[in-house]
Amino acid sequence: MAGLFDRLKTDCSSEWNAYTRHAFVTSMADGTLPQPAFRTYLQQDYLFLIHFSRAYALAVYKAPGLADMRQALAGLKTIMDVEMDLHVELCATWGITKDELEHMPEASETLAYTRFVLESGLRGDLLDLQVALAPCILGYGEIGQQNRAATPHGPMAAAYQRWFGEYASDEYAEAASDFADWMNRTADVYLTEARYSNVRRIFSQATRLEADFWQMGLNAAD
């Protein structure tokens, strides 16, 4: 049987495509995305990652065994030690400091998405939480692979190239595939057909919140 991730992607294909092929992504790939859109996205994404780290910390707590605890801890460390640094580095080129980033007002889209993920995990078990986290981790993996050969043009080319470079890397592809395996293994233990409709609802909602997050960036350039 195919793993849970493939099943969810098939069942939520329209939401999934709207997210992974969003105009924000395609215009980043050709370099036409306006700077204010990217800058707003990146600033909000820093706040997103703070709450996403809390969600990973919740996964440590919700883990039923030591192996799952370690897997969640490794994810938490990657976000706090690697991913947040990319944002700090890119924002520094516009003179925005780490401290300013941390204290930016949070957009409704950031609030909605991060608190939805946390709520899904608080209310449910590790599987519900992994499914809420999945569009974020696995979607960026797909976006990176789809745009491996992208050669953005124009004044933002270097920043967009740097961004794609992070998610198109072999290391990232491996981290994403480890996450999919981890979620699929949890599903092998916990998923029942009776539960599936709820799991699918969580995945669909988180995927739609990802598309809204891109849209928030685009709206900032209007």
Ligand SMILES: Cc1ncc(C[n+]2csc(CCO)c2C)c(N)n1
């Ligand atoms: C809105 C939004 N969605 C997804 C990611 C990607 N992301 C978030 S945490 C993480 C590391 C997981 O190990 C990755 C790749 C993002 N930055 N912002």
